[in-house]
Amino acid sequence: MxxxxxxxxxxxxxxxxxxxxxxxxxxxxxxxxxxxxxxxxxxxxxxxxxxxxxxxxxxxxxxxxxxxxxxxxxxxxxxxxxxxxxxxxxxxxxxxxxxxxxxxxxxxxxSEKQCKEKEAEKAQKKKEGARKGDDNKEYETKRSSVALSAPSTKKKIRNSSSSEAAATKSSSKASSSPSTGAAAKKVTTVKKRWTDEEQTKLIHHRRDGKLAWKDIARDLGRTVPSCQSKHQRVKNWLLEHPRNHN
Structure with a gap:
């Protein structure tokens, strides 16, 4: 007490x-x-x-x-x-x-101070989240714009590739056209039937022996195989019909 x-x-x-x-x-x-x-x-x-x-x-x-x-x-x-x-x-x-x-x-x-610090931290995180959201939104907008422009870009690339391919094809045709034309011209100049004059020239050249086959073919306007084949046929025919030749 x-x-x-x-x-x-x-x-x-x-x-x-x-x-x-x-x-x-x-x-x-x-x-x-x-x-x-x-x-x-x-x-x-x-x-x-x-x-x-x-x-x-x-x-x-x-x-x-x-x-x-x-x-x-x-x-x-x-x-x-x-x-x-x-x-x-x-x-x-x-x-x-x-x-x-x-x-x-x-x-x-x-306790009041700690509560204020937590509220400030939450506000800062919210602000950062909003900033990130804006950044993501801007990124998505740019991505969408790129995606929308992609088809036209692809179309341009495709058209460019097609034009390049066409140009290459045309150039290849142009490069191959002279030989093709020459070949066509050469083929058109070859005669289907041998005339008596050509056969006589062919026999004369072979007997003379001064010209090679390519020179004979150039003189007659025919190919070397054609001249050789015709000469062999004429030679065989002369062997079979010696009287007619004499």
């Missing part, structure tokens, strides 16, 4: 030295009560006595939280928030706020 003498000693010691440790205050009453017991008695006595501040409990907690922030909120803003003068708010923190109220204010201030 607390005696009136012990209560007065504790209250006086804490009033004279607000920052004095509770262990030293408990020592002043020879540890008849623990440090925690002295603190609880002191807080209970303060709350049971007539309030010395006009602030309500929620206002006291609000002031404690605002002053426990990093950095502490300015007194003018604290006063405007709770609706009391700056002097009253300062007197609360200096003379009436308990350790429990100050600790609670510190926890609430820290």
């Amino acid at each position: 607390w005696t009136e003498s012990d209560k007065r000693i504790v209250i006086k010691a804490k009033g004279e030295k607000p920052n004095c440790a509770w262990e030293k205050i408990a020592l002043s009453i020879k540890h008849r009560h623990s440090a925690e017991g002295c603190r609880k008695m002191y807080d209970r006595d303060r709350f049971d006595s007539k309030p010395k501040t006009p602030l309500s409990l929620p206002e006291r907690r609000q002031v404690a939280k605002m002053r426990q922030r990093e950095p502490p909120t300015a007194w003018r803003k604290v006063s405007a928030t709770v609706g009391h003068s700056t002097k009253v708010c300062q007197d609360l923190i200096k003379n009436h706020a308990t350790d429990k109220e100050l600790k609670r204010g510190r926890r609430e201030a820290l």
Whole structure:
């Protein structure tokens, strides 16, 4: 049980030295009560006595939280928030706020700071997501435009390839046309039937022996195989009909 003498000693010691440790205050009453017991008695006595501040409990907690922030909120803003003068708010923190109220204010201030940081982080992520969405939208738009222009490009390439192929084909025809024309001309100049004059020239050239087969063929306007074949037939016929030849 607390005696009136012990209560007065504790209250006086804490009033004279607000920052004095509770262990030293408990020592002043020879540890008849623990440090925690002295603190609880002191807080209970303060709350049971007539309030010395006009602030309500929620206002006291609000002031404690605002002053426990990093950095502490300015007194003018604290006063405007709770609706009391700056002097009253300062007197609360200096003379009436308990350790429990100050600790609670510190926890609430820290929690409030963490909530603000999380909200800022979420806002930043949302902003980055919106930026990425815009980038993706722009990419899809460019991709769609490229996809739409691709068929015309392919058509141009196909037309270009067709024109190149046609040009190559025409050039090949042009390059092969002279020989073809010459061959056609040569074929048209070859006669189907041998005349008596041609046969006589052919026999004369072979008997003379001065001209080669290609020269004989050039002179008669025929091919070498044609001349050789005709000469063999004429030779065979002369062998079979020697009288007619003589």
